[in-house]
Amino acid sequence: MSTASIEISGHLISPDHYIDGRRVSSAETFELFCPIDQRLLGHIAQGGENHVDAAIRAAERAFPAWAALSAAERKPYLDRFAEEIGKRADALCTVESNDAGVLLSRMRHGVVPRAMLNIAWFAEHALALQERPIDTEQAHHIVRHDPAGVAVIITPWNSPLMLSTWKLGPALAAGNTCILKPPEWAPLTCSVLADAAHAAGLPPGVFNVVQGTGPNTGAKLVSDPRIARISFTGSVPTAKWIAQAAGANLVPCSLELGGKSPFIVLDDADIDQAAATAALMYRNAGQVCLAGTRLLVHENVADDFVARMRHYVERLVIGDPRNETTEVGPIIHPRQVERVKGFVDRAIAAGGRVLWGGAMHPFGPQYYQPTLIANVAQTDEIVQSEVFGPVLTLQTFTSDDEAIALANGTDFGLGGVCYGETTHATALAERVRTGFIWVNSFGIRDLAAPFGGIKRSGIGREGGDWSFEFFCDVKDVVVPKQPFRASFAHR
Incomplete structure (x- = not known):
């Protein structure tokens, strides 16, 4: 019997799994x-061993026919998938705002259009995955990108719709069949995705959704030897466990993990623009891996920068994310609230000075004030560990070399921001050890560009050809130009 549907603002969402169509x-x-x-x-179906096995068997059955299609033959299915996502825009926006606390304005104007693009763009880009010839003196090489098999996709709770489609797009376009494990704290938009895929006519088993907790459902999925690829976005501890489980079966993993990104402000920067951009780091209650959470500011402009940033922070609208004007919403879960509070309390006990915030916000029990902590040392926990909440730190520097030492002085290396005169800022940005860094800007992304981190921020790159390199088995078919004659050593 099906679990009772969940009703959110007139939208009925299935809490059940989606397996084999x-x-x-x-x-x-x-x-x-x-x-x-x-x-x-509501109550969400918990995936057990039988559900995991059923999803894998369904994906295995569907794989030969889906993989045999050309990219051009798969494209109409995926184009319809993107269209069906668009038809469900209102449901997706409303649902993710309710179960994840994501800003409704961000969903309407950013996430849903991007989710549609994630599917359609990779369907188009896959057309370029044709046989690539390499001619040498001895042979003609035909380089192929063959689909790998059954791919497991595990997404986090801070942006489940966008990140699910970001992985599903290339995986499906390359000819893989997929099993999506949604985040247990925010699973509902992934269920809506299943409805969109079904309406688009994706063959049964090509796309499956198995819901459940990480220790139960997720653990069974990533340890199964029938899986060909695992793509995960989430925390470092979970990634380590996944890598160990996958390693036992030699399954390749793509891991996009946490960040502790530097936000560098040079003394020749446009201080007002830098301060305004820094205030954006509090959006989505700071639950964004890309956020520049370590403010590194030249001491000559630090006072001016802090004053201007305070001006922008005081004007942030904190409240119900379903209100189009809200800019800072709730923290996802009581456990995450306690985590954020613990980081701040320990930072204060270690000598940190709160310039603003530092406490719960009166709007509700899962709202925390945008917070800035100064007087922190590079070795402090609050500087070295990802908080994943609306908490930033402030450090000052006197030279470019000191800025670089601070920027590179953590175990993370996902992203970064650098504000300054363009030539100066670009030269410094090139010295920061991260997977990407924005100069005099923030959040500019393109699906053709690589995305991912170094050090504890992850393994691999997503986007463009990099996504296909992961989701495909690259094969070289070698055809000799002259008749080949086997020869044997004299025995």
């Missing part, structure tokens, strides 16, 4: 709560 219920469920007001949204 149909909804599948579970005897076991787990509760889902709204981070805005803590109300119970």
